[in-house]
Amino acid sequence: MEFLSLGEAVERFVADGDQVAMEGFTHLIPFAAGHEIIRRGRRELTLIRMTPDLLYDQMIGMGTARRLVFSWGGNPGVGSLHRFRDAVENGWPAPIEIVEHSHAAMANAYEAGAAGMPCAVFRGYRGTDLPEVNPGIRFLRCPFTGEELACVASLRPDVAIVHAQKADREGNVMVEGILGVQKEAVLAARRAIVTVEEVVDELGPRSPNAVILPGWTLSAVCLAPGGARPSYAHGYYGRDNAFYLAWDAISRERESFLEWMRRNVLEAPPGEAR
Amino acid sequence: MSYTSAEMMTVAAARALGGGDICFVGIGLPSAACNLARLTHAPGLRLIYESGTIETRPDTLPLSIGDPELCQTALTTVGVPEIFRYWLQGGRITVGFLGGAQIDRYANLNTTVIGPYSRPKVRLPGSGGASEIAASCGKIFIIMRQSRRSFVERLDFLTTLGHGRSGAERRALGIATQGPVLVVTDLCTMTPEPETNEMIVASLHPGVSREQVVESTGWPVRFAPVVNETPAPAAAELEALRDLQARTARAHGSAGAE
Numbered sequence: 388m389e390f391l392s393l394g395e396a397v398e399r400f401v402a403d404g405d406q407v408a409m410e411g412f413t414h415l416i417p418f419a420a421g422h423e424i425i426r427r428g429r430r431e432l433t434l435i436r437m438t439p440d441l442l443y444d445q446m447i448g449m450g451t452a453r454r455l456v457f458s459w460g461g462n463p464g465v466g467s468l469h470r471f472r473d474a475v476e477n478g479w480p481a482p483i484e485i486v487e488h489s490h491a492a493m494a495n496a497y498e499a500g501a502a503g504m505p506c507a508v509f510r511g512y513r514g515t516d517l518p519e520v521n522p523g524i525r526f527l528r529c530p531f532t533g534e535e536l537a538c539v540a541s542l543r544p545d546v547a548i549v550h551a552q553k554a555d556r557e558g559n560v561m562v563e564g565i566l567g568v569q570k571e572a573v574l575a576a577r578r579a580i581v582t583v584e585e586v587v588d589e590l591g592p593r594s595p596n597a598v599i600l601p602g603w604t605l606s607a608v609c610l611a612p613g614g615a616r617p618s619y620a621h622g623y624y625g626r627d628n629a630f631y632l633a634w635d636a637i638s639r640e641r642e643s644f645l646e647w648m649r650r651n652v653l654e655a656p657p658g659e660a661r
Numbered sequence: 662m663s664y665t666s667a668e669m670m671t672v673a674a675a676r677a678l679g680g681g682d683i684c685f686v687g688i689g690l691p692s693a694a695c696n697l698a699r700l701t702h703a704p705g706l707r708l709i710y711e712s713g714t715i716e717t718r719p720d721t722l723p724l725s726i727g728d729p730e731l732c733q734t735a736l737t738t739v740g741v742p743e744i745f746r747y748w749l750q751g752g753r754i755t756v757g758f759l760g761g762a763q764i765d766r767y768a769n770l771n772t773t774v775i776g777p778y779s780r781p782k783v784r785l786p787g788s789g790g791a792s793e794i795a796a797s798c799g800k801i802f803i804i805m806r807q808s809r810r811s812f813v814e815r816l817d818f819l820t821t822l823g824h825g826r827s828g829a830e831r832r833a834l835g836i837a838t839q840g841p842v843l844v845v846t847d848l849c850t851m852t853p854e855p856e857t858n859e860m861i862v863a864s865l866h867p868g869v870s871r872e873q874v875v876e877s878t879g880w881p882v883r884f885a886p887v888v889n890e891t892p893a894p895a896a897a898e899l900e901a902l903r904d905l906q907a908r909t910a911r912a913h914g915s916a917g918a919e
Contacts, residue, residue, distance in 0.1 A: 412712050412741055413727025437741070438789075461786030463725030464688055468786075475784040487773075490711060491750070491793040494742040510750050511793045513834045514822035520778050534835065565712045565727045566740040619729055628724045629914035 388558035388602040393582060393614075396607040397423045400546055400578045401432075404453075408435040408497075408544035408576060409442065412567030413463065414621060417550040418442050419614030420582050422652045425449045435544055437493045437568060441617070441634050444468040445652070447483060448644055454484040456542075458493045465631055469638040479641065487521055492539050497568045499541035500575025511537040547576035550615045551600075552622060553590065554583045558602030561590050564621025566598060573600055582611035584623050662896050666847040667806075669866045671697060671902060672894040674758075674804045674845040680705035683755045685794050688726045690804045691758035693905070694845075696722060700901050709748060711790040713739045722909040745790070749797045757798030759791055759821065760805055763813050766859050766880045768803060768823030768841035770795075771816040778818060791821040800839040807846035813879040824858035848874050850891060859883065864891040 391399070401407060401424055409417050421442045424432075434443055435456040440463060446452055448470030460471050474483040488496070495507035508527065513535075518524040525538045549569040551562045560581050562569060573579040581600065586608070590599070602608070617627035637647045664672075674694035678684060680703040686695045688710075696719065699706045707716045712727035716736035723731050732738050739748075748754065761770035762785050772791060776782030795801055801823075805811055823841045824831060831840050844851040844860055848869045851860040862874055862884045875882055894902075 413725045414712075414729075414732070457787065459786050459789035460784075463727075465724070467784075472784045476781060487787055489788040489792045490741070490790040491745040494745050498742040498746075509746070510797065513796055513836060514819070514825055514830050515788075515792050516773070516778075516819040517788065517792065564729075565714065565732050565738055567712070567727075568741050570740065571742060621729060621732060625729055626725070628728070628912070631724060632913065 388605045389607050390558065390586070391607045391609055393420060393423045393609040393611055394427070396580045396609050397427055400580055400606050401429055403429055404431045405545040406433040406435060407546050407548065408542065408572045409548045410436060410567055410569050410572040411550060411615065411618065412438065412565055413626070414565040414567065414619060415550045415562070415569065415615050416440065416442055416618035417548050417582055417614060418616060418618065419611040420548045420550070420580060420609075421446055422655070425451060425648070425652055435542060437490055438463070439468065439471060441468075441631065444470040444638060445648065447471050447474050448480065448638070449648060450480045452483055454486065456486040456488070458488045458490045462631060462634060465635050469635075470644060473641070486523065487517065488524070488539065489517065492524070492537065493542070494568055494571075496539050496542040497571035497575050500543045501571045504541050506538050506540050508536050508538050513537070542575055544572065544576040546578040546580065547572040548580045548582075549573060550582045550611070550620070552583065552620055553585050553587050554581070554602075554608045555587055555590050558605060558608045559590065560600040560602070560605065560608065561593065562598045562600070570598060570600065573604060578606040579604065580607045580609065581605055582609045582614040584612050584614070584620055586610055662894075662899055664894050664899055666866065668894055668899060668902060669891070670804065670806070670845055670847040672898045673850060673866070673891050674802065675701065675898070677802055677843055677845070678703050678706055678756065683707045683709065683753060685709050685711070685749060685754045685757040685790075685798055687757075687759045687791070687794075688723070690760050692722055693902075694804055695758055696905060697898070697902050700905060701898055709744070709754065711741065711744055713741055713744045715739065715748070720908060721912040722905060724913055745793065749793060752797065754797065755799040756802060757794040758802050758804070759794065760803065761821065763811055763816050764803065764805055764844065765813060765816050765823070767825060767828045768844060768853070768860050769816055769819050769825065770803070770821040770823065771818045773818040773820045775817050788820050795821045795823070795840065796836055796838065798838060801841045803841055803844045805844065805846055807848045807874070807877045809877060809879045812877065824853065828858035848877060852885070854883070861885050862888055864889045866891045867893045
């Protein structure tokens with residue numbers, strides 16, 4: 388583990404064509420890191436995320452992605468992701484290949500990746516059309532009961548990127564609140580970048596069962612205060628629901644989207660999320 | 662007290678939940694109905710969201726499935742793999758509450774695409790948790806606005822299994838849970854006909870005619886032998902719902918939020 392600036396971490400650990408998992412289930416979405424990837428002009432990425440929300444809408448709209456692996460692509464409680472839809476429906480700014488799952492499948496696949504397994508087995512997908520459009524969804528028979536179970540390949544991203552509340556001087560990272568699949572994504576990935584609200588001398592009083600990613604499981608820790616905005620960091624700042632509502636109008640047209648990205652991302656200083 | 666058809670729908674859906682239920686909550690209309698139930702007749706109702714929040718008691722409706730107040734007011738919060746594996750797949754949830762973009766007569770749902778999958782006219786969000794929620798919860802309630810666009814003869818894509826394309830698929834696939842037992846709309850409530858599992862009209866909301874329901878349904882909708890009138894919302898139900906929505910609008914910094 389090294390303490391790096393966000394720019395340096397992206398430069399060293401995210402390459403064109405990588406499989407990149409940026410997780411955070413509504414909470415702790417790594418916006419600052421995603422914006423840095425956009426600024427550095429990364430291309431041809433396979434973007435993996437259970438809930439591509441505004442961040443992946445922005446990354447897709449700016450042409451960073453070749454493929455999207457996901458299970459729910461919307462602006463939660465608001466409506467469509469217009470840039471995601473424009474890419475799928477019209478191929479703008481470039482056609483995007485989609486690999487579509489259910490939440491249960493993605494969560495199981497990350498967990499299997501963290502556990503070093505080639506695949507995940509679970510009860511799912513029965514009677515649905517998803518296996519017809521995703522050849523990566525298979526079924527196998529339980530050798531003990533004969534029950535037919537769903538099976539998907541584990542997720543083993545080249546790099547996982549997550550945001551967390553704080554790290555100590557050794558780079559041990561503590562995560563609190565809605566945990567999503569961050570721990571699994573980090574442990575499943577070959578490399579991991581964590582952005583944090585603050586770096587502290589001691590992680591402080593905590594439950595013996597606190598969720599901690601030891602520094603030696605990470606490639607880089609980057610200080611990025613506010614790096615999850617407009618999502619939120621439990622204990623630091625709230626979710627900017629008004630911005631999630633406003634994004635619907637900003638992102639609806641290509642021109643207004645590009646203008647917003649130019650002002651707020653391309654011409655913004657590194658490490659600074661909106 | 663006068664009320665809107667949207668309020669009638671939410672109140673009718675809330676009434677279906679009991680105090681002993683452990684409910685897996687979808688975002689949007691289901692979330693409003695579930696929290697209204699908890700704030701009125703079913704204070705013991707236990708709400709679980711797929712973000713991992715167990716027994717959450719939000720004071721306002723979350724905009725997303727993982728808003729801060731869900732975690733802050735929860736008994737405990739677990740990771741997403743655990744919520745799907747131990748709590749949902751493990752059979753701990755008595756009722757799942759879902760919405761959708763399209764529904765057919767056997768209460769199968771589409772939230773994936775309108776048009777062909779490879780070249781969709783409208784790309785919808787996808788399954789999220791719904792396809793496994795529908796299989797693993799003891800039973801399923803569905804809440805949706807009714808129109809010919811949403812209540813269709815044939816789904817463009819089957820995202821979430823109701824009773825299957827013939828009405829008998831659940832048993833054939835070895836799925837032991839009940840599946841959809843109630844659909845609540847802004848016009849009526851529907852329940853599955855014994856034997857066929859086709860959703861038929863069980864009650865009409867006050868002032869709604871059979872013709873209105875027929876005109877708003879894309880398949881030749883049928884009616885139960887006895888069709889009741891849905892009891893109108895009581896003043897206490899409407900006040901609780903309106904207070905909840907006003908608190909929610911203030912919290913989100915904007916009007917809206919059902």
